Amino acid sequence: NRPLGVAVIGYSFMGRAHSNAWRNVSAFYPDVPAARMTTLVGRDGSRVQQAADELGWEGTATDWRDVLERDDIDIVDVCTPGHLHAEVTLAALRAGKHVLVEKPLANSVAECEALVAAAADSPGTAMLGFNYRRVPALALARELVQEGRIGRIQQVRLSYLQDWLSDPQAPMTWRLRKESAGSGVLGDLGSHAVDQLHYLLGEHVTEVSGSLRTFVSERPGPNGTEAVTVDDAAWATLHTASGVVASLEVSRVATGRKNAMVIELYGTTGSLRFDLERLNELILTQTPGADARTAGAATILVTEPEHPYVDAWWPAGHVLGWDHTFTSQAADFLRAIATGDPVQASFEDGLAVQRVLAAIETSDGRGGARTETGN
Amino acid sequence: NRPLGVAVIGYSFMGRAHSNAWRNVSAFYPDVPAARMTTLVGRDGSRVQQAADELGWEGTATDWRDVLERDDIDIVDVCTPGHLHAEVTLAALRAGKHVLVEKPLANSVAECEALVAAAADSPGTAMLGFNYRRVPALALARELVQEGRIGRIQQVRLSYLQDWLSDPQAPMTWRLRKESAGSGVLGDLGSHAVDQLHYLLGEHVTEVSGSLRTFVSERPGPNGTEAVTVDDAAWATLHTASGVVASLEVSRVATGRKNAMVIELYGTTGSLRFDLERLNELILTQTPGADARTAGAATILVTEPEHPYVDAWWPAGHVLGWDHTFTSQAADFLRAIATGDPVQASFEDGLAVQRVLAAIETSDGRGGARTETGN
Amino acid sequence: NRPLGVAVIGYSFMGRAHSNAWRNVSAFYPDVPAARMTTLVGRDGSRVQQAADELGWEGTATDWRDVLERDDIDIVDVCTPGHLHAEVTLAALRAGKHVLVEKPLANSVAECEALVAAAADSPGTAMLGFNYRRVPALALARELVQEGRIGRIQQVRLSYLQDWLSDPQAPMTWRLRKESAGSGVLGDLGSHAVDQLHYLLGEHVTEVSGSLRTFVSERPGPNGTEAVTVDDAAWATLHTASGVVASLEVSRVATGRKNAMVIELYGTTGSLRFDLERLNELILTQTPGADARTAGAATILVTEPEHPYVDAWWPAGHVLGWDHTFTSQAADFLRAIATGDPVQASFEDGLAVQRVLAAIETSDGRGGARTETGN
């Protein structure tokens, strides 16, 4: 009954967000198994030590392979860059660890398939960290969809817009090189939007039509002008087996939009709307019942104890932020370890997303022709 | 069965708005008695003729007394400056005309009392033109209140904010002189807000506590600096016989607010919110029934045929503007002439508003002490 | 110098909206040539007479050909169903009349081409009535784009969503039959959105990828279940010669959306956003200048005298409605007749829209493949 020992691999943006989750999970979710912040892993010994001191880790390591061999590490939490996810995760699964992987599961469909197979063979619990599944408003949306509150869904609108590349003079970064980033905005933001679609509908996208665009093909780099080799924006039409059609639009040049993942679900008897920039709100419309005069779009402040995840936090009316989703995610992971219940998201979910993204790229290469995803 | 002949007295802002109503009423309300744009009245013969040509009037007159003697004039519509309302209206009532008076009924409580008495003695239909009673969203709010949809109302928030005096260097005008304007923002905008309170609650304010303020006491005038002798802003707490408390705040220095009459009604089982800058919307909150998760503030687009006045206009989803309220007002007046049904607003309503405004001024002079209105 | 005699052909929804415009144009635009509401044309003599009485027309006719021969008719305003536009308009142009055609110009590219040719040969002024070009907020958006206030536009988002077909049991109507309606939501609402794109950018769409969908393939009709033969929703990606990419989504099953034409323009230094359900507002974002702290999305209440069209109407802060756009359109048409200046929209603009819609249908038939429009 000792606390579960945790090692987080990586200590930059995502490592920091996950560390915050491990530091706070027991305070808000005292009923889940206890976790211990055992080891923070990073290649640079002095920097990882400084990060560990700030973030509250007991110890550090500079080689992730080392922690896989330790008995006091029960959980490996993979927060490396995406192209390392597969290698670390596979090794951790083989070592029998419980594994939490920050999204994306991996950068290719093939890697994802290997990870799904490995997870099936492993005694450990394997979970993929799509943190937005723990936004209370989105979890509430899923409940309402599942209960049929908006009827049968016909049409969905997905967009995820940012603007940090609006300026054609914005400089080159590793995120704009195919070799380092894998893909552009489609993989970075499109993955979140597609996972939400799967999560909210409870089914996967089977066919797509898509196109990509790099608006600014060259940017100033450290050694002069350099070619941008990933997409700035992407568009797709997504189809599910049950007949839902979803549009998808993602962009890094949408001036004025900072972190605008907007999701609209249109059902036969209602609709739902969410904007990540207003994370604590969900807008619900229901077709009028007896009184057509009072039908309207209800902005729900999702801060009541009846709302998903909210009762773990503060009294009614106190808004949450972006990072709270990671803490709730850690709680769900710990609970799944204890109960063996299905995880959210599974590695299969990660593979399903990757297949959709790959199919969009394929479709783009085929002039927008409809392409099956394999889901 | 000839059409009712109409004379409008005045052709500036309000005369133009009322002319627009008479020109359009039969097109949208074909079921009310027909009206004929007989005579537009103004003191300057050539200017009133030009206005009449533009606005669609058959003829003009330069002395309002003349039209009172004409048999082909059935309706006198008083759009003069407020300090002339009493004289013109009294004469028109004595001449047996139907009279529509643009708000305010008059500039003093005594004048209003005389007009109420005259209306009671007259065979004509007398109506006061508080045009915002014909905003569909506000008429819907009244219906919902009357039906008990938000329970028993406890607290109301009224504000009407504009900003054309924000700049301390904005020049002197007749509106800032007591002798010409009667009062400042309290009379100009506060009257609308108080009338809405009476209209929405169905009862009058009986007691008030209030204060006035002139933020900029001198402004540049045509002949040098001149003292401002009316209020720039006013605040009051209003009490009704049934125990409702309403706050009132009106201002001409609320930078960024153009025409923001905002009304919030808080009842025991729901609330309503309206903003004149979004005239086609009404926000309704109802306390949760069976499902506490989905309670929220519903923004109703008040453009459905089930909404008050809307079916006279366009198909669902087509927004109306400010001027449509005057056309609906003309229709209601014509209908009341035919049916003898009670008018909205009555002269009594106008007197009730004037008493509240006067009591606020009295309270201000008494250091904010609570003061009875006489209603 | 007599007033220009007007004949409107048709007296249902659009005939009524245009009649309203002719009735009011001189009151708000006294500087344009005077127009006289001479004749309302409809096939049913008694019904057209009743409409003419309500709407303010001097006379009626039951055969549109008759009015083309009359010397007292200078303007023919075509408000018939779309499939009759070409025939009536061609005849009116041949008769030397000034012609205003309600959108769409015609139901096919071939008809539109014929009309463009006829307009070029005619001495009369020919204008196409895309009324939303006179929404002050959209006209302001165009000004700002032309002045470079948001930089070079890269990405645009267009949607026009309604919900009257959300319910799968909503009954069959003529609008859902290909033979009577020509097309579904793509032609009905997509045409407005595409015209706005052309209007705002000042260039035409040259290539598209699109798809259509009928969510409910059978609906209850007067004689039992009947097949729906037009689209319920459509999606497209639109490309212009200069490299702008625009997404387009139109739907009649977007539950809770009543008349939501939403337009977002993303430029290199700013963005604009408009929603027809809030017709009086325009949202402008500009990339921060010296102070990054105060960059934000500014909601402009487009009711100031400096805004396009507004000074013709009411003092600052008084909102307009949907129908005002038609009155401003009539004024612009009368002014163009007098000056010979280019019209907004031209028949060429109408042809350009029709080509885009046709190309979207073609692309849909080709599995979403990119298709040139011919523009």
Next chain:
Amino acid sequence: NRPLGVAVIGYSFMGRAHSNAWRNVSAFYPDVPAARMTTLVGRDGSRVQQAADELGWEGTATDWRDVLERDDIDIVDVCTPGHLHAEVTLAALRAGKHVLVEKPLANSVAECEALVAAAADSPGTAMLGFNYRRVPALALARELVQEGRIGRIQQVRLSYLQDWLSDPQAPMTWRLRKESAGSGVLGDLGSHAVDQLHYLLGEHVTEVSGSLRTFVSERPGPNGTEAVTVDDAAWATLHTASGVVASLEVSRVATGRKNAMVIELYGTTGSLRFDLERLNELILTQTPGADARTAGAATILVTEPEHPYVDAWWPAGHVLGWDHTFTSQAADFLRAIATGDPVQASFEDGLAVQRVLAAIETSDGRGGARTETGN
């Protein structure tokens, strides 16, 4: 150079919020002096132990006096009910501790005065925890006001609305008894609003006019119906020495409002608006410069690194929640201990707020007459 030992007195709502702050402060503010979660204090030994385990405290104590004598406790953080603030804080100051007191400073003006005197005599740093001073949007508002970005402020609107007493059948609680709660909504919510006014303006309220109201005078209690002895709602007009007028309205019966502290500042050249339910947003309006067409209310998403406090947290565009304000408050307190710089809020600020609240109560007892605060 050892970390500063912290003892928090109390472990319910506020004790939990402050514990969260101490647990996280070093992760986000690594540059401030380190703090150690030494002791959590509560009267019930087993419950405080359980809380300490969940919240991350090293040890517990059941008598707050004990921790004042310990050398390993440097900071005493008072999170008891308000009526105990004075006694604990005075003792802690006499013991030479640094003291952070959760608002209110104390329940009476006399107690506040004693605390101000004690803080002046103490070597320790004394700070009052008005956490909303660390909302980035409000801290930004203060910066903008101080820089003169909205000119000279003339008028302010303050409201703080909740709805948990809307239902007349809501049961009796200790918060509705004068003896246990001290006051009703005025003290609970009004204190926050008044402190913000002082914080944003940089000056204190000198004169007030106010009234209180208990809408529901009896509520069902555990032993039958019981009298409510505190206010449900309060209204006041507040005046500062420089001539600003602020309205204040607080309520617990504002149905549909969950935690709506709304602040509007109107200056001669701009205005600011904030709503706590949208904690990450600030709305700024500035009077138009060269171009009157583009003046509007700019919604700033206050999540950029240039915004106050934000760079301590996450990359741009990631929203914060309610609890982050306490962590930033702890950081500011630790920094003030190290630097000796003035604290935000000082005990003087707490006294100033209490004087305003007391004067409002006095004014209410005098029928709303204007009353000096003593500030």
